[in-house]
Amino acid sequence: MFYIDEDAYQQLKNYLGAIERSLSSSEGKEEIIADIESRIAELFNEKLKDNKQVINQQDVLSVIQVMGEPEDYRVDEEVFGGDEKQSKSNASSRKLYRDTDNKMLAGVSAGLGHYLGINKNWIRLLFLALSGSGGFGLLLYAILWIGMPEAKTTAQKLEMKGEPINLDTIEKKVKEGYQSVKKNVEEVDLNEVGQKIKNEGKSLGDALSTFITEFFGVITTIVKGFFQILGKLIGLVLITVGSGVLIALLIVFLFMGMIDVHLAKDWGFIYQGFSDYPEWLMHLLLFIAVGIPFFSLLLVGLQMVFNQMSKLHTGVKVGLFALWLLSVVGLIGLGVTQLNSDVVGTQHLEEKNMLFEATTDTLTLDFKRDSKLDMLWEDAYWQDQRTLTPGYDEQGNEILASKKINLSLGLSDTDQIQVAVAKKARGLRYNSALDRAKAVDYEWSLNQDSLVLSDYFTTPSRWKNKGQSVKIGLELPKGTLVKMSERSAEGLEHFWQLNGDRRKNTHLWVVEDQDQLRCLDCE
Amino acid sequence: MNIENTKAQMRKGVLEYCILSVLNNKDLYASEILEHLKQAKLLVVEGTLYPLLTRLKNAELLQYRWEESTGGPPRKYYTLTDLGKKFLAELDQTWNELNQAVQQVTQQ
Numbered sequence: 001m002f003y004i005d006e007d008a009y010q011q012l013k014n015y016l017g018a019i020e021r022s023l024s025s026s027e028g029k030e031e032i033i034a035d036i037e038s039r040i041a042e043l044f045n046e047k048l049k050d051n052k053q054v055i056n057q058q059d060v061l062s063v064i065q066v067m068g069e070p071e072d073y074r075v076d077e078e079v080f081g082g083d084e085k086q087s088k089s090n091a092s093s094r095k096l097y098r099d100t101d102n103k104m105l106a107g108v109s110a111g112l113g114h115y116l117g118i119n120k121n122w123i124r125l126l127f128l129a130l131s132g133s134g135g136f137g138l139l140l141y142a143i144l145w146i147g148m149p150e151a152k153t154t155a156q157k158l159e160m161k162g163e164p165i166n167l168d169t170i171e172k173k174v175k176e177g178y179q180s181v182k183k184n185v186e187e188v189d190l191n192e193v194g195q196k197i198k199n200e201g202k203s204l205g206d207a208l209s210t211f212i213t214e215f216f217g218v219i220t221t222i223v224k225g226f227f228q229i230l231g232k233l234i235g236l237v238l239i240t241v242g243s244g245v246l247i248a249l250l251i252v253f254l255f256m257g258m259i260d261v262h263l264a265k266d267w268g269f270i271y272q273g274f275s276d277y278p279e280w281l282m283h284l285l286l287f288i289a290v291g292i293p294f295f296s297l298l299l300v301g302l303q304m305v306f307n308q309m310s311k312l313h314t315g316v317k318v319g320l321f322a323l324w325l326l327s328v329v330g331l332i333g334l335g336v337t338q339l340n341s342d343v344v345g346t347q348h349l350e351e352k353n354m355l356f357e358a359t360t361d362t363l364t365l366d367f368k369r370d371s372k373l374d375m376l377w378e379d380a381y382w383q384d385q386r387t388l389t390p391g392y393d394e395q396g397n398e399i400l401a402s403k404k405i406n407l408s409l410g411l412s413d414t415d416q417i418q419v420a421v422a423k424k425a426r427g428l429r430y431n432s433a434l435d436r437a438k439a440v441d442y443e444w445s446l447n448q449d450s451l452v453l454s455d456y457f458t459t460p461s462r463w464k465n466k467g468q469s470v471k472i473g474l475e476l477p478k479g480t481l482v483k484m485s486e487r488s489a490e491g492l493e494h495f496w497q498l499n500g501d502r503r504k505n506t507h508l509w510v511v512e513d514q515d516q517l518r519c520l521d522c523e
Numbered sequence: 524m525n526i527e528n529t530k531a532q533m534r535k536g537v538l539e540y541c542i543l544s545v546l547n548n549k550d551l552y553a554s555e556i557l558e559h560l561k562q563a564k565l566l567v568v569e570g571t572l573y574p575l576l577t578r579l580k581n582a583e584l585l586q587y588r589w590e591e592s593t594g595g596p597p598r599k600y601y602t603l604t605d606l607g608k609k610f611l612a613e614l615d616q617t618w619n620e621l622n623q624a625v626q627q628v629t630q631q
Binding site for chain 1: 569570573581
């Protein structure tokens with residue numbers, strides 16, 4: 001008699017159980033176990049000699065070391081079992097255990113796989129299929145889970161993975177079953193039966209409690225798994241969105257850099273822009289301001305999908321954030337200055353006067369067109385000739401051209417022809433507005449008896465949409481004779497009331513009133 | 524080929540013979556048999572012995588009797604049967620022959 005603590009007892013029980021299973025085929029198994037038990041008792045007694053009262057796990061372990069692992073009991077049978085033909089093959093036949101080393105849930109499928117010699121995944125598939133058709137698979141799984149012991153010791157694991165089942169072993173199994181039944185019938189002992197029922201009740205209770213703890217373990221695994229999968233899906237979406245936007249941005253950004261004036265005329269809405277600052281600065285700021293958030297989305301997505309992804313260094317993160325903040329502030333700043341940039345409008349005035357004998361002399365008026373620019377406007381995407389349209393001048397410099405010209409005809413108080421050309425532009429400050437106004441290039445000339453005007457003006461391409469326009473004020477004494485080409489008349493009719501048929505080549509006009517000319521030689 | 528396996532099998536091959544020999548002079552119980560075998564380093568772990576004893580007993584080469592012990596559980600004392608003695612004599616002869624044969628072969 002000795003005291004043995006709970007854990008040590010459990011361990012010892014497991015050990016003896018494993019030996020018993022590994023000896024399953026030999027005759028006189030109970031006797032061997034009894035002998036082993038008494039030897040163990042003897043070993044325990046030795047341990048208890050020096051004032052020790054209780055057997056603990058340490059003692060059990062050292063005893064197991066002396067006695068050997070369950071496999072050691074069995075290998076002997078293989079060596080010496082030559083006279084019992086069937087025992088050899090049977091000793092290594094498989095046993096049904098739950099294989100918790102290869103488990104998905106509780107190792108039932110893996111265990112069955114070993115037992116039946118089928119890949120465990122097929123069995124899992126079968127369980128899934130059976131579960132799909134009315135939950136039968138789940139029930140079956142639960143029952144097997146409770147019913148199948150877990151392979152804990154090496155011996156059990158070896159047994160679980162033993163040799164394939166063959167005719168020999170099946171025959172032996174049947175015989176064995178018959179013998180144990182016979183034996184049980186012969187040795188009916190009421191006490192023993194009672195004991196057995198008790199034991200079994202206990203082991204069923206054990207099985208249930210382990211089942212319950214394992215069940216909750218599985219539930220948490222499933223919930224965790226669900227969220228993991230959900231997380232991965234979200235991560236994938238994030239990666240797709242992040243990388244998609246980044247690639248699109250990159251393409252647009254690079255493309256923007258390549259846009260030149262020629263391309264831009266078809267892309268007027270982009271090229272028109274609204275900035276005094278270089279286009280690339282705008283684009284870069286936009287790229288950073290939009291790109292960084294999507295870049296971080298992409299990173300988060302990557303981290304969600306690949307758990308091992310190393311996280312960004314904090315310094316890098318802070319740097320990225322700072323860069324983003326800077327670009328946003330920059331954009332806002334650009335926007336604000338831009339909104340304010342049209343506040344001041346001003347004009348640059350060019351004036352010329354010329355003494356003129358109104359009733360005798362004739363003023364030749366030509367309203368000049370530029371055929372190259374006309375073609376440009378024909379090609380232009382938006383067709384509005386009054387918008388600043390990109391093109392090239394004779395030197396090949398980028399320019400903007402427009403027909404936003406206002407021509408008003410007034411009556412002169414004096415005998416003089418007065419021409420006032422006002423170039424207009426807007427800007428943030430008066431100076432910048434004036435600079436832009438001066439930069440408006442409008443060709444006109446007044447000399448002797450002719451006035452030559454352009455029907456367009458140009459301006460350097462760096463100033464877009466600055467409200468550039470040209471206003472021409474022409475004052476002629478009443479009754480001035482004006483000779484103009486057909487083409488001029490066509491251009492000028494936008495501004496002046498031209499009375500008469502002007503389809504014939506060249507006509508003579510007389511100034512009648514404000515903005516009003518009358519044809520003298522029209523039919 | 525695992526050398527440890529081969530060694531163990533060679534040892535185990537003569538175990539049955541040795542158990543019978545040990546019991547030829549004197550009746551012993553399991554722990555005493557173990558002592559003899561362990562001294563000779565024929566056994567590494569004790570567990571191996573019990574299935575063998577049972578096997579020999581089932582083959583009616585051994586029999587046992589219970590004896591009370593002082594301050595412990597009763598002990599099983601094993602003794603050779605007549606059949607066991609014959610078996611041992613035959614094994615002695617075989618062993619000697621085998622021994623000679625092995626020596627002859629290995630010393631060539």
